[in-house]
Amino acid sequence: MQRLAVFLATVALTGSFAQAQDASPARDVQQVLTSAAADGRFTFILFYRDNGPATQAMLATLQQALTDRDDEATLTYVDVNKRGQKPVIDRFGVGRAPMPLTVAVAPNGAVTGVFARSLTEARVADAFATPNMARCMKSMQEGRLVFVCIGLDDGADVPAGVRDFRTDPEFDGRSDVVAFSAYDPAEKDFLDQLKVDPAALRSPVTAFLAPPAVLVGKFGPAATKNEMAAALHAAGKCCDDPNCKHNHGGQQAKPATSARRNSR
Amino acid sequence: MRLRTIVWKELRERPTAMFTGVLAVMLGVTALVALRHVTVFSEREVGRQLNQLGANILIVPKGASLQDYYSADNNGQTLPEEHVDEILLATLTGVEKLSPKLCVPADIDGQPITLTGILPQSEFEAKAAWQTASMFKQPHVGCQRAHSPPTAEDRSPAALATQRTIEQLNHQDVVFGAEAAARHDVHVGDHVTLLGAPFEVLAILPETGTADDSRVFAHLHRVQDLSDAGSVVSAIEVLGCCEDAAGDLVPQLAKLLPDSRVVTISQVVETQVNVNRLMSGVSILVLVVLVLVGGASVLSTIASNVRERRREIGTLVALGATPRLVSLLFLLKATWLGAIGGLGGAALGVGVAMWLGPRWAGISVLPLYDVAAMAVGAAIGVTLLAAYWPARQAARLDPCICFREV
Amino acid sequence: MFRLQDVTKTYHRRGEQVVAFQAASLEIAAGDYLAIVGSSGSCKTTLLSMLGGMLSPDAGRVWVDNRSIYECSVPQRAAIRRDKLGFVFQTFNLVPYMSAVENVQVPLYLAGIAPAVQRQRAAELLERVGLEDRLHHKPSELSVGQQQRVALARTLANSPPVILADEPTGNLDPQSRERVLEFFAELHREGRTIVVVTHDAVAANDACRKLTLSDGVIVGVDTDAHKRTVAA
Known part of the structure; x- marks a missing residue:
């Protein structure tokens, strides 16, 4: 049977x-x-x-x-x-x-x-990614950095630090901005993935993503270009093991640009 | 006439008597120097391999050994190429690059050569999305390195020698290992025929000292097509992000590909390090043997020499030689024996290491002058130590023996 | 030159102490030519060894030129042998792996003389004993007489004032013996002190004095024995 x-x-x-x-x-x-x-x-x-x-x-x-x-x-x-x-x-x-x-x-x-x-x-x-998640994925699949600007109202502002970063000759044309409201119900999944709780959010937040799928960091509206660059620099490392081959030159004293040059 | 004249003339007069003493010292030094050379160069090779291969993991067919892989002798055992994509799809933490390889026998103008199919990194670009597709769904723990675009160094075909991967490789291109290029007198831009198909030489790799030197590299899919091997590979090299990551990857890869054998280079290196450690231990043992056997042999040789030369010693004392000079006579002789045995042994040891190194250990060995000098010094030290007692006996000998008919 | 006072030399045999040589007093003046005779085992060579600073007595003192040699340090004694004493051995004691000239060079080397001077001096001495054409022959390539002459040349290398000879004619043919004795006479005439231990009556008769030993004791000193002696 x-x-x-x-x-x-x-x-x-x-x-x-x-x-x-x-x-x-x-x-x-x-x-x-x-x-x-x-x-x-x-x-x-x-x-x-x-x-x-x-x-x-x-x-x-x-x-x-x-x-x-x-x-x-x-x-x-x-x-x-x-x-x-x-x-x-x-x-x-x-x-x-x-x-x-x-x-x-x-x-x-x-x-x-x-x-x-x-x-x-x-x-x-x-696999049903939210629209903005799909935008982020598309950017990263094209090898670009993504700033996910999550605002508290409908028109999410792009923080000054992000604008500075994007106009830096070092990164010019190598990043995209995806902005949306923290209260957009369609993006709930995405916010969950980014561990952003709209209820607890007091100020806009920017999630900085790098290929292939690395959350470089989350920044407040006052974050500077240099802070983001430093975070990207750190993401170029594999791990905290001092013997890690990607850790060479990872000393903070070195100018961040040298490492940034190698990162998309 | 000098002291050394007396010693040298006496040595030349009785060469056979000294032979055993010298031989024991020489053999000891030969073994010591050869072992030390092989150990040192093996350690250097390990260091170089570690440096070059980094946090590599090698995936080979279950029945194949690493030796088979490095000697390009796979006995026809292969893995499905789709394993490469399976690894990519598994988005395992710490996988930085993948380098599948297929080794097939080929020939150039009748001379056999190993043709290795490799997949350029550009082939993986379309698959980069695979990792992104799983973003946030499988959060990485630990290693979270962001990808970097290929550098100019990555784009050079020579990266194959230094980084184990090549960025671009067309189906018509081949890259020659240094030794293979020299053997077949091939230069960049030359055209060669492999497996019946024409290829253009894109680059000649710098010498690496590995099996890659004797290989010729072409696009994996072209090699598969030409050899009718199908979509298979001999091995997949997984370049881990770092050693920590590589260590963690092994069990995950083994679970993912149960029909394969997964080993890390550090495991191989560890084995080699253990072998080196063993050889270092053996070197010490040889040194002890050198001290014991060589020393005992020299002691016996010098002691018997003292016995033979009692009347001569007595005569020298009668002629005004001091006991110190008599001692010196034998100590200098021991020094000569040590120096001859030591130098001969060092030369022989270096020769043996240079000859056996590439054959037995797969490493090229060059003379290490400090090791040779230390071995000669040790030989002289041992012989001096061994000769001390008989030399002292000689100095204390009753000089009246010169009056007797011996 | 030599003076022995209350000298006793004992040996141990099978746990017993045996007095081998005993002499209350013996003097050998500079320029003397003394033959020590006696039967085998009479301790002739023992006496010679003690005179040569190579065998210390168990009691008593041995003076060489007013120095009690057994109260000197070992290197000092070696220096006395090197500078003042020349030994002649019954079996010549040439170093077999050295040529005639090298054998003669040995005492010169021990005296710290430069190699070039050593060679020249050794060649002259060998010329003096008639072996100028055998300079580079090894002992095995020389006749017995020639070997003894090389030994004599070696003895004279540092011009020692004293010659101590142990059975110098014992292994020689009559012709060689005669030549050696003539040589000793010549050395004596030059003013050297010669002490010869011998069984050979002819050799003993050539000496100025003859000292007879029996069982390690001096039993007689014959001062009329010389035939060829020239007063020192």
Whole structure:
């Protein structure tokens, strides 16, 4: 009886995958991405090499997780064996990745999740980054520094220290600002991740992020450019071990610019 | 006529009698000098490797040994290349760079060579997003280093020698190790054919003293295609952010890739350090043996020499030699024996180390003059010490023996 | 030159103390030519050794030129031997690995003479004993007589005023013996003191005085024995 149930489930999943494949085979993934971006929807791309049990399981999880998110997400598929799919495979660098693999792409093009071999609904949910989180991710995926300016009202101000930092010739054009209100309900997840509690917030706060995903520090409105540069300098170190190779020259007495030059 | 003339003439007169004494000292010094040389250069090599390889972790097929990897002899054992992405996707704390490698046999004009496929760091750029994608979801503990853009030094192909990775490598390019380039008389810009495909020599690496010197590097995917190996690699070098991070990474990597063997360079180095420590201990043992065997041999040689020369000693005393001079005669002789044995042993030891070093320990050995000088000094010290007692006996000898018919 | 006073030399044999040599008084004047004779075991060589500063008596004193040599330090005694005494041995005691000239150089070296001077002086001495064409021969390349002449040249190297000879003719053929004795006579004529231990009656008769030992005791001193002596 149990075997029969498994068999039926497998048949059902295989059928749904076949239907799903049929639903989008002719559509170029790039078109899907463009269309989803235009609609403000996330795109989940399932890369697979074969239609094995792992692929079936991942597909099932994806479908289950996206059931109630039709307006938020689109699901598409890429058979990595097909030559025509090479541009998208190369774009996401998954040509030799473990399969099956799902890549979550935010409407702004940021990759918000990459899941290989197995997947849970919780992880799919995690991939729905808030709009500002996706902006931060996009910037960092392009190798840029991000100042997340969290204000107490609608129009978050960019602190003077951040403005100074951004106009410093050393960092000119290498950073982005993402500003939003601490009370924006859409950003609750992001604020949670940044450990910013809007209720406890008495003054604006700036979270300074560096690639790949390092929280360099959080600064108050009075923070200076030099304080931020010093924090970035410290983030260039691997750890506090004095023998750490990245710790050489990490003496505070040295001008911060020498280390900053190496940091994006 | 001087004291040294007397000693030297007597030594030349009885060369065979001195042979055993010198031989024992010489063999002791040879062993001591050779061991010390190999130890010192092995330590330097360890230091150099540590410096060069830093906090590396090596992932090899379960059945392969590190020796197999470094000697490019993988017995056909490989790992799936997708392990590289699995490591990236796991966003493990402290992983700084990944360098998958595939070693395949090839030839240039009929001469065998190891072609190593490597993946340039530019290939990882598309995957950089993978780490960002998991931002905040898996908060890092400890190592939180922000990435830096590649420096000019990183971009140079020579970075492969110093940093184990190369920034850019086209499918048509090859990079030659120093020794391989010299052996095949290859220069930058030359065209070579490997596995039936044409390549252009992009760079020649500076000498590193490692197996890499004899290798030729090309793009991993090109090597996979040309050798029909598929998407596999021989090993994945993981460059840890620092040694602490590397140490913590090993169990995580082992858990992530259960079908592979994960070792840190520091583990290898630790083994080597232990070997060095053992060799240092053996050096001390050899020194003790030198003292005991060489000393006993010299003592016996000089004592028997004193016995043989009793009448001569008596005659010298009758002619006005002081006991001190008689002692000096034998002590100077011991010094000669020590110096000859020591110098011969040092030369032989250095030679043995230079010959065996590259063959047995894979290290090139150069003469260490301070070690040789210390060994000669030790040999002379030992022989002097050993000769002291018989020399004293000689000084106390009854000079009346010169009147007797011996 | 030499003076012995109450000298006793004892040996230990099988736990017993045996008096080997005893002399209440003996004087050997400078320029004397003394032959010490006696049967084997009469302690002739013991007496010679004590005169040569190489065997200390158990009791009594031995003076050389008014210095009690066994009360001198070891280096001082060595200096006395080097400067005042020349030894001639029955078996010549040449250093086998050295050439004739080098053997003669040894006492000169011990006297601290520069190597170049040593060589010149040694060559002259060998010339004096008729071995100018054997300078670089090793003892094994010389006849017995030639070896003794090298030994004589070595004895004379530092022009010692005293010659102490132990059976100098014992191993020589008659011709060589005659030559050595003539040489001793010549040295005596030069004013040196010569003390010869000998079994050889001819050699003993060449001396001015003959001192006879028996069982370590001086049993007679014959002052009429000389034939060729020239008064010192």
